[in-house]
Amino acid sequence: MPISRQLAQATLRPMVLAILKNGPGYGYRIIKRIHDLTNGEIEWTTGTLYPFLHGLENEGVLRSYWAEADEGPRRKYYSLTPSGEKALERESAQWERVYTLLSRLFGPSQDLIPG
Amino acid sequence: MPISRQLAQATLRPMVLAILKNGPGYGYRIIKRIHDLTNGEIEWTTGTLYPFLHGLENEGVLRSYWAEADEGPRRKYYSLTPSGEKALERESAQWERVYTLLSRLFGPSQDLIPG
DNA sequence: ATAGTATATGTTGGATGCCAACATAGTCAA
DNA sequence: TTGACTATGTTGGCATCCAACATATACTAT
Numbered sequence: 001m002p003i004s005r006q007l008a009q010a011t012l013r014p015m016v017l018a019i020l021k022n023g024p025g026y027g028y029r030i031i032k033r034i035h036d037l038t039n040g041e042i043e044w045t046t047g048t049l050y051p052f053l054h055g056l057e058n059e060g061v062l063r064s065y066w067a068e069a070d071e072g073p074r075r076k077y078y079s080l081t082p083s084g085e086k087a088l089e090r091e092s093a094q095w096e097r098v099y100t101l102l103s104r105l106f107g108p109s110q111d112l113i114p115g
Numbered sequence: 116m117p118i119s120r121q122l123a124q125a126t127l128r129p130m131v132l133a134i135l136k137n138g139p140g141y142g143y144r145i146i147k148r149i150h151d152l153t154n155g156e157i158e159w160t161t162g163t164l165y166p167f168l169h170g171l172e173n174e175g176v177l178r179s180y181w182a183e184a185d186e187g188p189r190r191k192y193y194s195l196t197p198s199g200e201k202a203l204e205r206e207s208a209q210w211e212r213v214y215t216l217l218s219r220l221f222g223p224s225q226d227l228i229p230g
Numbered sequence: 231a232t233a234g235t236a237t238a239t240g241t242t243g244g245a246t247g248c249c250a251a252c253a254t255a256g257t258c259a260a
Numbered sequence: 261t262t263g264a265c266t267a268t269g270t271t272g273g274c275a276t277c278c279a280a281c282a283t284a285t286a287c288t289a290t
Contacts, residue, residue: 003209009248010125011213018220028267037216047249050269072266073256092221094118098126099214101152105133106207124277143238162278165240188238188285237285246277253270260263 008042012052014091017080020062021088026075027053053078061087123157127167129206132195135177136203141190142168168193176202 019025019033030053031044056062061084068074080088134140134148145168146159171177176199183189195203 001205001208003213004128004206005248006128007125007209007213010122011217013119013121014217015220018217026267027269037220045249046268047251047270051248054269069256069266071257073268075267088221090116091119093116094122095214095217095221098118098122099210102126102129102133102210105130105152106203106210141238142240160278160280161239162241162280166277169240184237184285186286187236190238233290235288239283241282242280248275251271255267257266258264
């Protein structure tokens with residue numbers, strides 16, 4: 001069962017931030033990482049990810065630097081800024097809240113709000 | 116801390132389906148229900164919800180009927196079709212999978228995929 | 231009467247955002 | 261020199277979102 005577009009889109013920001021928490025990473029690698037983490041169920045293209053990374057950098061949650069690779073073209077590495085670390089915490093808290101609510105709703109029928 | 120637009124959007128479909136699992140409901144009520152369930156953090160407008168309900172009915176996951184209210188204008192009640200119940204189960208399973216993955220990612224840094 | 235509030239459903243158009251497709255380029259192997 | 265893989269980037273057409281608007285019932289207060 002594939003993950004819906006809508007849900008996948010909602011994971012993009014938290015996933016990118018969480019992946020970069022482990023250290024600097026570059027676009028092409030992040031796409032493969034997400035592919036692997038989701039067993040191929042989420043596949044971002046460069047048309048989605050690169051502009052998204054530019055946006056995050058513009059927002060100030062990421063910063064970037066160019067580095068030569070041992071092989072192949074040079075890479076643009078991104079890492080979290082302090083603001084990015086806070087953004088990740090906010091993402092995490094939001095997901096926690098939303099998931100808690102949804103799992104209550106998904107559970108057996110009951111009056112969730114009296115009145 | 117408000118819930119991001121992107122994340123809120125991803126909850127719309129599962130929330131509507133889950134709310135209707137408890138019995139027929141109508142648009143105006145669903146908007147208030149979601150407002151209450153999220154302590155006012157998610158506020159859908161009719162411009163979003165009504166077309167969305169029409170779409171779900173068109174998809175075949177909801178069916179509707181008109182009914183007079185004791186007071187005020189008549190209401191258009193929606194309820195889950197068998198296909199809608201399956202859709203709700205799929206939503207639930209998807210959220211489970213995605214949340215499990217994300218909470219692993221949100222947790223302490225580690226090699227999530229060896230190699 | 232009529233103005234205001236709450237309930238209730240619906241549409242529309244401008245703005246936003248997505249992403250398939252395309253463009254460019256380095257490295258290696260056949 | 262063709263192809264495959266790595267790597268970054270842009271663009272334009274498409275889909276979607278939702279603020280704003282339109283319509284209507286019912287009750288209360290003035």
